[in-house]
Amino acid sequence: MTKIDIVSGFLGSGKTTFIKKLLEENIAGEKVVIVENEFGKVGIDGSLLQETGIDIVEINSGCICCTLVGEFSRAIELVIKTYQPDRVIIEPSGVGKLSEVLSSCTEFTSQDQIKLNGIVTIVDVVKYEMNLEYVTEYFEDQIRNANTIFLSRTQKATVEKIRYIVEDIKRINKNANIVTTPWDQLESKGVLALLENKVGSLMEEQEKVCTDPHCNHDHHSHKGNEFFERWEMETSQPYTKGDIEHSLKALSDRDYGIVLRAKGILATVEGDWIQFDFVPGEYEIRDISPDYTGRLCVIGKDLNKGKVERLFACK
Numbered sequence: 001m002t003k004i005d006i007v008s009g010f011l012g013s014g015k016t017t018f019i020k021k022l023l024e025e026n027i028a029g030e031k032v033v034i035v036e037n038e039f040g041k042v043g044i045d046g047s048l049l050q051e052t053g054i055d056i057v058e059i060n061s062g063c064i065c066c067t068l069v070g071e072f073s074r075a076i077e078l079v080i081k082t083y084q085p086d087r088v089i090i091e092p093s094g095v096g097k098l099s100e101v102l103s104s105c106t107e108f109t110s111q112d113q114i115k116l117n118g119i120v121t122i123v124d125v126v127k128y129e130m131n132l133e134y135v136t137e138y139f140e141d142q143i144r145n146a147n148t149i150f151l152s153r154t155q156k157a158t159v160e161k162i163r164y165i166v167e168d169i170k171r172i173n174k175n176a177n178i179v180t181t182p183w184d185q186l187e188s189k190g191v192l193a194l195l196e197n198k199v200g201s202l203m204e205e206q207e208k209v210c211t212d213p214h215c216n217h218d219h220h221s222h223k224g225n226e227f228f229e230r231w232e233m234e235t236s237q238p239y240t241k242g243d244i245e246h247s248l249k250a251l252s253d254r255d256y257g258i259v260l261r262a263k264g265i266l267a268t269v270e271g272d273w274i275q276f277d278f279v280p281g282e283y284e285i286r287d288i289s290p291d292y293t294g295r296l297c298v299i300g301k302d303l304n305k306g307k308v309e310r311l312f313a314c315k
């Protein structure tokens with residue numbers, strides 16, 4: 001029996017960070033495979049998880065809840081056949097609808113070998129209002145369909161704000177457990193126990209998703225590929241940290257469009273490698289081990305791709 005955990009959440013909410021936390025204790029010796037699905041063709045999260053030593057499978061030829069319907073369940077079954085894992089952790093793209101990922105999970109032909117286990121959504125408390133306003137449909141879908149919701153960046157919010165967000169989340173999903181503790185205070189075994197907040201069988205989940213007469217989930221009408229735009233590039237060009245810092249600061253300027261996420265792995269002129277993360281209002285640059293090539297992506301709405309390209313070409 002292979003357990004399947006889904007870790008969903010909007011762009012940049014902290015899915016990969018959460019999965020790393022979960023793997024810190026290597027899930028008590030279980031054989032784990034992580035399935036990464038990114039919006040776009042250039043995968044970045046897979047490399048960042050590589051250091052965990054866990055098998056990573058990237059499915060980046062489309063979104064697993066729309067363009068890959070059908071292919072997704074076959075891909076997961078192939079992963080299970082190939083690796084024979086105890087657990088598969090799936091990180092759907094940040095613009096994926098959780099209801100549709102769950103719906104795809106009902107297409108497994110070997111239901112008796114697969115158990116849908118944790119259905120988690122990561123909700124960034126700092127971007128809560130912004131996401132609710134700008135990407136309502138995706139954001140609410142991810143909240144509505146989770147069994148456990150982990151709030152991220154709680155250390156950056158006041159107690160009052162967290163309380164308000166918890167109440168608001170209950171408006172959308174009154175059944176989910178909501179974890180408000182900052183992650184660095186959580187033991188990864190504790191995270192696992194919270195994630196494993198027992199869920200119904202796969203078939204019950206399907207009923208919950210699809211046959212509820214009040215269900216307003218618009219199954220398979222997910223238009224993430226049209227709603228969000230992505231600019232991406234592979235490059236061997238070396239950058240300075242200063243170049244990247246300059247570019248990340250500039251991305252907040254609306255001339256570039258509404259930039260919701262940017263991330264990348266790049267070589268530096270000093271011969272080192274860096275990884276960067278941008279979400280609205282903040283960015284981070286870290287040193288990492290060398291990778292096979294530099295690559296970066298910018299995701300948003302109404303992106304001025306030409307301008308974004310020139311920004312990152314500007315050594």
Ligand SMILES: Nc1nc2c(ncn2[C@@H]2O[C@H](COP(=O)(O)OP(=O)(O)OP(=O)(O)O)[C@@H](O)[C@H]2O)c(=O)[nH]1
Binds near residue numbers: 009011013152261277
């Ligand atoms: N301080 C703080 N930073 C966080 C937290 N969660 C995520 N981050 C930071 O937010 C950035 C994005 O985190 P990721 O884990 O890559 O987010 P993601 O949801 O996997 O992103 P996508 O897959 O691109 O949608 C990184 O710089 C993280 O270090 C948190 O709880 N606290």
